Amino acid sequence: xxxxxxxxxxxxxxxxxxxxxxxxxxxxxxxxxxxxxxxxxxxxxxxxxxxxxxxxxxxxxxxxxxxxxxxxxxxxxxxxxxxxxxxxxxxxxxxxxxxxxxxxxxxxxxxxxxxxxxxxxxxxxxxxxxxxxxxxxxxxxxxxxxxxxxxxxxxxxxxxxxxxxxxxxxxxxxxxxxxxxxxxxxxxxxxxxxxxxxxxxxxxxxxxxxxxxxxxxxxxxxxxxxxxxxxxxxxxxxxxxxxxxxxxxxxxxxxxxxxxxxxxxxxxxxxxxxxxxxxxxxxxxxxxxxxxxxxxxxxxxxxxxxxxxxxxxxxxxxxx
Numbered sequence: 001x002x003x004x005x006x007x008x009x010x011x012x013x014x015x016x017x018x019x020x021x022x023x024x025x026x027x028x029x030x031x032x033x034x035x036x037x038x039x040x041x042x043x044x045x046x047x048x049x050x051x052x053x054x055x056x057x058x059x060x061x062x063x064x065x066x067x068x069x070x071x072x073x074x075x076x077x078x079x080x081x082x083x084x085x086x087x088x089x090x091x092x093x094x095x096x097x098x099x100x101x102x103x104x105x106x107x108x109x110x111x112x113x114x115x116x117x118x119x120x121x122x123x124x125x126x127x128x129x130x131x132x133x134x135x136x137x138x139x140x141x142x143x144x145x146x147x148x149x150x151x152x153x154x155x156x157x158x159x160x161x162x163x164x165x166x167x168x169x170x171x172x173x174x175x176x177x178x179x180x181x182x183x184x185x186x187x188x189x190x191x192x193x194x195x196x197x198x199x200x201x202x203x204x205x206x207x208x209x210x211x212x213x214x215x216x217x218x219x220x221x222x223x224x225x226x227x228x229x230x231x232x233x234x235x236x237x238x239x240x241x242x243x244x245x246x247x248x249x250x251x252x253x254x255x256x257x258x259x260x261x262x263x264x265x266x267x268x269x270x271x272x273x274x275x276x277x278x279x280x281x282x283x284x285x286x287x288x289x290x291x292x293x294x295x296x297x298x299x300x301x302x303x304x305x306x307x308x309x310x311x312x313x314x315x316x317x318x319x320x
Contacts (some may be wrong), residue, residue, distance in 0.1 A: 008101050017105075021096040026077050033300055035069045041303035042172045042194070044310040046179035047104050048255060049188050055315035064121045065178040069171060071114035072136060076167070078111035079144040091221055121138055127177055132177040132184040136170040143167065157222045165203045169195035179225045194306075200244035207237050207293035211279075213288045230283065234276055237291065241298070246267055248306060261309045 008020055023030055043065070044056045081088075081097060082104060089098050096102050115137065122133040143164055146153055153160040172195035180186075187195070198267035210223040211233045217226055224233035245265050252261050275294035279287040 007192060008096070008099075010101065014106075017096065017101045024096050026074060026082070030296075031070060031073055035073075037300045037303040037307065038171075038198070039066050039069060039175055040307035042175035042198075043172045043179045044307050045191060045194055045251070045315075046187075048310050048312065048314060049191055050180050050182075053314060055317045056311045057317040058319050061125060061178055064125060065175055068118050068121050068133065068178075071118045072133075072140070072171065072174075075111040075114045075118075076140055076143070078107045078114075079140060081107055083144065083146065087220070090216055101243050128177045128180055128181055128183045129174065130184055130286060132170075132174040135184065136167065136174060139167055139170055151255050156190045157224075157227055161203070161206050165199050165206060168198040168202050172198050190251055190254050193247055193269075197247045197251070197302075198246050200240055200247065204237055204240045204244065205292070205295040205299060207233060207240065209292040211237075211288050211291055213285050216285055216288065228305075234279055234291065237295070238276055240274070241269060244302070248302070252306070252309070255310065255313065257309050257313065261305065264305045264309075265302075268298060268305070272298055 008017055010017075013215070023290060039062065042223075043058075047054060048054055060278050085097075085104060088095065092098055097104070101266055118133055118137070119130070122130040142148075146160075147163060153163065169192070170184075172191070173187060176182070176187045176191055177184050211230070212218075212223050213225075214230060217223060224236065227233070228236060245268075247263060251266060252265075272294050275287075275290050278319045
């Protein structure tokens with residue numbers, strides 16, 4: 001990627017420069033896999049809780065919902081670029097945006113198009129979906145404004161992260177409304193439990209990606225290893241994984257899942273534990289980066305595990 005970026009010039013076509021930005025800051029393939037797994041687990045759970053015993057399926061509504069989530073993730077990325085632009089220019093001047101190959105104004109228009117797409121699709125899918133999308137959009141705007149307490153939140157690094165991760169349950173509720181045609185506030189309690197599993201697994205990834213090996217800390221850039229210590233932050237990752245694993249195990253118990261489901265959850269945890277032990281006893285830039293990679297894989301595998309088990313219990317009709 002760095003070579004491709006170094007070869008870019010302002011005279012290159014906009015599409016080429018935009019693609020370089022996407023590769024660097026919003027990899028479409030990675031987000032696509034994330035959305036498929038996240039959407040599947042939340043959609044199947046919605047169906048299982050509201051229409052138990054009926055086969056799971058994908059439909060045109062599923063596709064529209066996936067596009068809505070992709071647009072939301074993109075406009076959240078652009079919001080972050082605007083919030084963090086000055087700091088990123090100082091600490092990451094090599095990035096495509098910071099080099100001026102793509103501008104904030106161009107990203108602003110693209111995010112406006114993404115938000116318009118979200119709203120148009122939500123209107124087409126019905127008022128319950130529109131209400132769920134509007135709630136998430138309103139929360140994202142508060143995130144953009146840093147809840148009108150930006151300086152205070154920046155002095156409280158953990159609270160800053162937690163406040164922004166709360167967007168995840170709202171995204172789950174969008175899937176619920178698309179899947180059931182019901183308003184988000186009608187979601188049953190067990191769905192809310194899983195919606196907050198999304199919060200914890202994302203928080204897990206947030207901690208993992210901001211753990212630095214000694215000597216890798218960047219002055220002026222916050223990290224959990226600086227706040228809690230190198231290994232304190234790594235232990236926090238394991239603790240959060242215990243919480244989200246227990247929460248999804250409870251959801252599985254309510255659904256009557258098979259023993260293999262709990263075995264799969266245990267295996268996922270053990271894989272992440274291996275990553276932790278690798279970092280703990282061979283601390284380096286490389287093993288710190290692996291903590292982030294394991295956390296990303298964990299999010300996708302976690303959701304897919306539940307989706308597969310619900311489909312196994314109820315059957316699956318691929319597309320109707």
